Amino acid sequence: xxxxxxxxxxxxxxWPSVALALAVLALNILWARRSLASAQRExxxxxxxxxxxxx
Amino acid sequence: xxWVWFHRFGSPPYFYRVAGRLTPWFAWPxxxxxxxxxxxxxxxxxxEWHQGDGFRILYIHVPAAWLSVQxxxxxxxxxxxxxxxxxxxxxxxxxxxxxxxxxxTVITLGTGMLWxxxxxxxxxxxxxxxxxxxxxxxxxxxxxxxxxxxxxxARADRASAVLAIVGVVDxxxxxxxxxxxxxxxxxxSIIRAGGPAIxxxxxxPLLLMIVGFYCYFAAVLLVRVRGEILRRERNAQWxxxxxxxPGAGVGSGGGSGAIAGTFQGASVPNSPAGHARx
Numbered sequence: 001x002x003x004x005x006x007x008x009x010x011x012x013x014x015w016p017s018v019a020l021a022l023a024v025l026a027l028n029i030l031w032a033r034r035s036l037a038s039a040q041r042e043x044x045x046x047x048x049x050x051x052x053x054x055x
Numbered sequence: 056x057x058w059v060w061f062h063r064f065g066s067p068p069y070f071y072r073v074a075g076r077l078t079p080w081f082a083w084p085x086x087x088x089x090x091x092x093x094x095x096x097x098x099x100x101x102x103e104w105h106q107g108d109g110f111r112i113l114y115i116h117v118p119a120a121w122l123s124v125q126x127x128x129x130x131x132x133x134x135x136x137x138x139x140x141x142x143x144x145x146x147x148x149x150x151x152x153x154x155x156x157x158x159x160t161v162i163t164l165g166t167g168m169l170w171x172x173x174x175x176x177x178x179x180x181x182x183x184x185x186x187x188x189x190x191x192x193x194x195x196x197x198x199x200x201x202x203x204x205x206x207x208x209a210r211a212d213r214a215s216a217v218l219a220i221v222g223v224v225d226x227x228x229x230x231x232x233x234x235x236x237x238x239x240x241x242x243x244s245i246i247r248a249g250g251p252a253i254x255x256x257x258x259x260p261l262l263l264m265i266v267g268f269y270c271y272f273a274a275v276l277l278v279r280v281r282g283e284i285l286r287r288e289r290n291a292q293w294x295x296x297x298x299x300x301p302g303a304g305v306g307s308g309g310g311s312g313a314i315a316g317t318f319q320g321a322s323v324p325n326s327p328a329g330h331a332r333x
Contacts, residue, residue, distance in 0.1 A: 004098055008108035013173050014097070017166040021115045024158045025271065031154065032275045036282035040298060043285050047295045 065142045067284045068293040074277040081274035088267030096260035103257070112170040114261055117245075118268040119162035123191060124229050126156035126272065130198075131223045134216035143287050144280075146212040149219060150202060151279035155272060157195035163188060175239055183232035184240035187225055194222040208287055 007014040063069055096114035103110035130152035137145035167185065168178040179185065198215050205211035233242045244252040251258055288294055 007111065008102060010107060010109035010111075010173060013109060013169045014111050017112045017115050017169045018093070018097070020165045020169075021119065021162045024162050028155060028158050028275050032278040032282070036278050036285075039282040039285035043294050044298050046290070047298065 065140070065144050067144055067147075067288050067291070068297070070144050071281050071284050071297065074281050078274050078277045081270045081277070085267050085270035085274055088263050088270060092260045092263030092267055096257075096264065100257050100260060106174060109170070109173050110257075112166050113257075114264050116163060116166040116170060117261060118264045119159045119166065120188070121265060122268050122272055123156060123159040123163045123188070124226055126152050126159060127191060127194070127219075127222070127226055130156060131219045134212075134219040137212060138216045138220075144284065146216070147280050147283035147287060148276070149216060150212070151276055151283055153195055153199045153202070155275060155279070157192060157199065159268075159272075160188065160192040160195060164192065171239075180239055182239045183236040184229070184238050187229045187232050190225050191229060194218075194225060198222070 005011065064073075092114060097111050100111075102108050130149050133145045133149035133152065136142055137149060164185075167188075171180070172178050198218055201218055202211045202215045205214065232238055233240050245258075245261075253261065285294060
């Protein structure tokens, strides 16, 4: 296990790489979901107040 | 037949619904493949002869690098289709690619620097491969910046599409930089004449990661495109019907745990509102 974590002396390069990738990928999931949710909220509001009533 | 397919996907309500249903089919494989590839690649492949365990950065760097370039191609193609056929959905796809592409490029450059330091002795060099990849990042950022400069979506679509299409010249430069010029960066080792130059035990987890990254891209892209479609359609009646349908919400897929909840938009039941609109 220790051997795995130390990465043969390359731990300071390997683990930050993994962390960077995971962080950026996770952020993208978050952003995409937020963007869809806000579009849905906005559309709901528009239809609630607008000319057209939701069916 | 291809044209029927093309027109169907050009219809925002159709695309919106199908995208919602397809999302988990990409999200779950993405999670499983990336997890398997990462654990296998980091923990169970033998260390490389020259680079020891340092080579393991490959399992992130290579998939991210492939996607960084290929997402750009998808973006430019979608932008071209949107420009030529005035297709809203295509513009929505192009606009949704930018953040994802920029993210893959950031991962590529970041992991590349972290790999370059121990192997080349430097984080950065003005090498053809590195420089053209950096230019790719600027193209994505320029595209995003240009779009945000317009209030009118239709004008933003047209202007940014032109930028995306012109920027495509950078794609072959990134691709062939290691062949055309004498580069610090190694040449292609997977897709090359004579087969991959990577030993099979190292190659399998890499392929898992690459396919996993593709699935991840597809899943996140679909979620983004749905948001873009909603914003573009404004007053279309189908949206009212869609949103009124029971269970239509971002995370409401029946409490289906981490990732399904994470990626999935609504699993939308069939609703009778299929007015095709392009």
